[in-house]
Amino acid sequence: MIARLRSVLHARNLEFLRDRSTLVFTLLLPVMLVIGMGFVFGGPERALFKVGVLTDRIERASHPFLRERYIDFIAMPAEGEALRKLTHQQVDLLVDLREPPRYWVNTDSPKGYIVERLLLAAAPGAQRQPVSGAALRYIDWLFPGILGMNMMFSCLFGVGYVVLRYRKSGFLKRLHATPLTAFEFLSAQVLSRLALIMFVTSVLYAGIGAIIRFHSAGSVLLLLLLAILGALSMIALGLTVAARFSSEELVGGMLNLLTWPMMLLSGIWFSLEGSPRWVQWLAHVFPLTHMLDAARAVMLDGAGLLQIIPDLVFLAATALAFLAFGAWSFRWRID
Numbered sequence: 001m002i003a004r005l006r007s008v009l010h011a012r013n014l015e016f017l018r019d020r021s022t023l024v025f026t027l028l029l030p031v032m033l034v035i036g037m038g039f040v041f042g043g044p045e046r047a048l049f050k051v052g053v054l055t056d057r058i059e060r061a062s063h064p065f066l067r068e069r070y071i072d073f074i075a076m077p078a079e080g081e082a083l084r085k086l087t088h089q090q091v092d093l094l095v096d097l098r099e100p101p102r103y104w105v106n107t108d109s110p111k112g113y114i115v116e117r118l119l120l121a122a123a124p125g126a127q128r129q130p131v132s133g134a135a136l137r138y139i140d141w142l143f144p145g146i147l148g149m150n151m152m153f154s155c156l157f158g159v160g161y162v163v164l165r166y167r168k169s170g171f172l173k174r175l176h177a178t179p180l181t182a183f184e185f186l187s188a189q190v191l192s193r194l195a196l197i198m199f200v201t202s203v204l205y206a207g208i209g210a211i212i213r214f215h216s217a218g219s220v221l222l223l224l225l226l227a228i229l230g231a232l233s234m235i236a237l238g239l240t241v242a243a244r245f246s247s248e249e250l251v252g253g254m255l256n257l258l259t260w261p262m263m264l265l266s267g268i269w270f271s272l273e274g275s276p277r278w279v280q281w282l283a284h285v286f287p288l289t290h291m292l293d294a295a296r297a298v299m300l301d302g303a304g305l306l307q308i309i310p311d312l313v314f315l316a317a318t319a320l321a322f323l324a325f326g327a328w329s330f331r332w333r334i335d
Contacts, residue, residue, distance in 0.1 A: 048070045049070065049071045049111055049114070049115045051073050051095060052091040053066070053094075053096075054076060054079055054096040055076075062097070063123070065097065065123055068118055086104055086105075087131055089106055089108070089109045089112070092111040093116060095126070101123050101127070102128075103126050105131070107130045108132050139212055141296065142269070143212075144295040144296050145268035147201055147205065148288055154196075155193065155237070155238055156237065156241075156255050157238070158238070159239055160239070160251055162189065162242075163189065163239065164251050172185075181327075182327045183323075186239050186327055189239065190232065190235050190323065197235075198228065202224075217298075217300065217302035218303055223299065226298065226315075227291075229316050230288070230291030230315050233315045233318045236319045236326060238255065239322065240325050240329070241258070243326040262288045265282060265283040265289070266288040266292055267289060267293065267296075268292070287314070290311040293311060294311035294312070
């Protein structure tokens with residue numbers, strides 16, 4: 001028995017080691033995740049307060065208040081958007097340090113009271129403009145991220161492994177003998193997975209909403225349209241991974257290579273506001289980022305169709321691009 005076990009173990013080890021692409025993914029993925037986590041969570045000690053500054057670019061030497069420690073100063077060129085964040089207590093204070101200096105403070109915010117004292121010590125003549133508004137609960141902000149994460153895993157892994165299993169079992173080889181085209185086959189897979197995901201997401205939305213009473217200020221129909229386009233984009237992305245490859249380890253590695261950066265950078269658990277510009281730019285490469293940004297705008301701020309059109313266009317364009325590329329690169333059989 002020991003000899004047989006050793007023989008099978010040796011054969012499996014050789015099979016894995018000779019699959020160079022899988023071996024590279026296995027070795028590089030943890031390293032890339034650690035480096036990514038270091039960029040996101042590393043750096044100096046975290047700030048205690050967030051202050052919005054009405055400017056395109058912050059120059060700390062331009063005002064004594066901007067040199068205060070333990071305050072994260074965030075450039076906010078749009079006053080309306082900045083005031084919305086202050087109302088929801090997503091920033092603790094909003095300042096305009098141009099002459100004459102003025103500031104806005106949320107009178108319902110304990111942090112706003114403290115950081116206002118720091119401002120007045122550095123700029124005693126600043127004009128005070130109070131606003132009010134209760135802080136959004138973390139669960140209200142988190143809820144779209146949880147639904148989006150569930151959709152991401154269902155879209156990528158649910159489609160990628162199904163197509164891979166069809167290829168390895170020879171089912172695709174038999175389908176190839178029929179008049180069915182690659183685009184038709186992939187479209188059917190997309191629509192099937194889309195129907196399942198939308199059913200599950202709708203049940204979760206209604207069920208969890210009945211339990212926790214989350215904040216939702218916008219249109220449910222607009223959220224449905226957004227969910228459909230977001231799911232289509234991520235399903236098509238999963239199909240591009242499974243379109244050609246036949247190695248389960250390789251497909252699994254590539255899917256993980258897609259899901260982990262989205263989990264870290266797409267705003268599921270925390271906001272990237274205040275992070276380096278290049279991190280925010282990288283985050284907007286992923287369809288999940290656009291879906292969550294638009295979903296939170298609708299649910300938390302009551303945004304309408306016009307406000308989220310850029311995100312909808314991005315999701316629709318990527319869905320078509322991924323599906324077209326998947327159909328072009330699709331392989332029916334294992335060579």
